[in-house]
Structure formats: structure tokens, C-alpha cells
């Protein structure tokens with residue numbers, strides 16, 4: 035079994051981006067990060083994005099509106115960022131408070147600055163195989179991990195567990211695209227799927243993105259499969275300094291001996307997401323400067 039080292043691959047990409055940014059003349063790319071409220075995972079994700087941006091010479095602007103902000107006020111804030119020529123990329127951290135329609139907010143972000151790839155236009159471009167758009171960071175990171183680990187999806191059966199807008203649907207569309215590295219045969223499973231283990235056992239490549247800790251067990255995996263674990267579940271653990279430990283959607287101890295390749299949690303898909311966000315921000319900068 036080979037461990038797919040997301041930290042190493044993300045570090046390589048970050049180094050490539052740092053060199054690309056150092057070579058830019060004039061203004062550096064700028065990413066606006068909007069976080070509403072104090073969701074602990076969001077606080078730590080936004081900090082990580084800010085830190086990585088600084089590391090590679092990318093400017094970031096963190097905006098922290100109060101949790102009581104109305105949807106219309108948030109729209110106004112996004113409109114200002116959309117119109118600001120010194121802002122290249124805009125990310126509104128999810129989850130948003132319940133009184134705000136998240137999809138409407140994602141769509142309010144200009145398609146040209148939508149480095150999250152959640153805007154309707156960019157999701158549509160993934161379906162159309164139009165490479166001028168932005169691909170959401172987690173699915174883009176999964177495809178990059180596979181490519182840089184030598185996994186070609188052509189002729190393979192890819193089973194995606196989960197149908198979210200952020201991971202399941204876009205990664206299924208990417209794996210299906212008619213291009214080098216992709217061209218897979220894709221099945222999407224979800225909470226309503228009957229005989230789930232029967233389907234997951236057919237996967238040459240299994241992508242688990244359902245947000246249920248240790249859900250994928252050994253009897254759900256074909257020997258020799260490649261397993262990509264997208265889950266980041268926080269389990270209370272008083273013995274840890276943080277008070278929790280992270281576990282994926284895959285029962286790693288049981289499943290890993292069976293696999294040809296597997297991503298760990300943490301240290302698999304997670305670090306790739308931030309690297310792809312930086313890559314998208316550089317792409318947005320180049321779009322606005324040409």
C-alpha cells in the first residue's frame with residue numbers, strides 16, 4: 035500500500051506558485067477572505083489560507099462581518115469586492131449563518147473572482163469542460179493528487195460517495211471529463227443509495243465525501259483500489275490538546291491494508307485544497323490583467 039502524501043504534493047505546488055508570483059511585475063495577486071461568525075473549523079481554515087497566502091507572496095484581506103449581518107448587507111459587501119480592481123479573488127467561507135442563503139451568496143461573487151468555484155457559471159463550466167472557469171478547490175485538489183500520484187482514471191470505475199455541491203458533484207464531473215487523466219466511468223452514491231457496499235466494491239477509485247466518520251469499512255472496498263478520503267470529522271478526544279482528533283470518512287486502519295493507494299486524514303486532501311485556492315487566485319489575477 036502506498037500512502038498518498040498530500041502535504042508533500044501541496045508543498046510542491048505551493049513552491050511552484052511562489053516562484054510564479056515572485057516573477058510577477060507590479061501589484062501582487064490579492065485574495066479577499068470573508069468569514070461570518072466564529073465556527074471553529076472556519077476560523078482555523080481561514081487562518082490557514084491567510085498564512086499560506088503570506089508564505090507565497092500573495093496579499094490577503096480578511097473581512098469579518100458580525101454574525102448578525104443580513105443577506106442584503108453581505109451582498110453589498112460582495113458587490114464592493116467585485117468592483118474593487120485590487121481584489122482578484124473572493125472567498126466567502128462556508129458555513130454561513132442559517133438566515134443567509136449560501137447558494138445566493140456564492141452566486142453573488144463575480145464569476146471572474148470566484149476562486150472557490152461555487153458560482154453557478156463556474157460549476158456550469160466544469161460540466162461544459164470549459165477550462166476558462168474556476169474549479170472548486172477540493173475537487174481540483176483531488177484530481178491533482180491523483181495525477182501527481184500517477185493514477186490515470188481512463189477506463190477505471192470511479193465511485194464517488196456523496197453528492198454535495200462542494201465536492202461530490204464537481205469531482206464526479208471532473209472524473210468524467212473527456213481529457214487526459216480523466217475519462218473515468220463514474221457512479222455517484224449517496225444516503226439514499228440501495229446496496230451501497232455492492233457499488234463501492236466495484237470501485238477502482240473510491241472517493242469518500244459524505245462527512246461520516248470511519249464510514250467506509252473493509253468489506254466496502256475492492257482489494258487494490260485507490261481510496262481518496264475527503265472527510266474531515268472532528269471527534270471529541272480529551273487526551274488531545276485541541277480537545278478533538280480528526281478522522282476521515284474511511285476506517286483507515288481496516289481499509290488501508292487492502293488498497294493500492296490511500297490518502298490519510300489529516301495530510302491527504304486537506305492541504306491540497308489550500309494549494310488549489312492559491313492557484314485559482316493566481317489564475318484570477320492573470321484573467322484580470324490580460
Ligand code: GUN
Pocket residue numbers: 125126127128129150171172307
Ligand atoms: N468550507 C469548507 N470548505 C470550504 C471551501 O472550500 N470554501 C469555502 N468558501 N468554504 C468552505
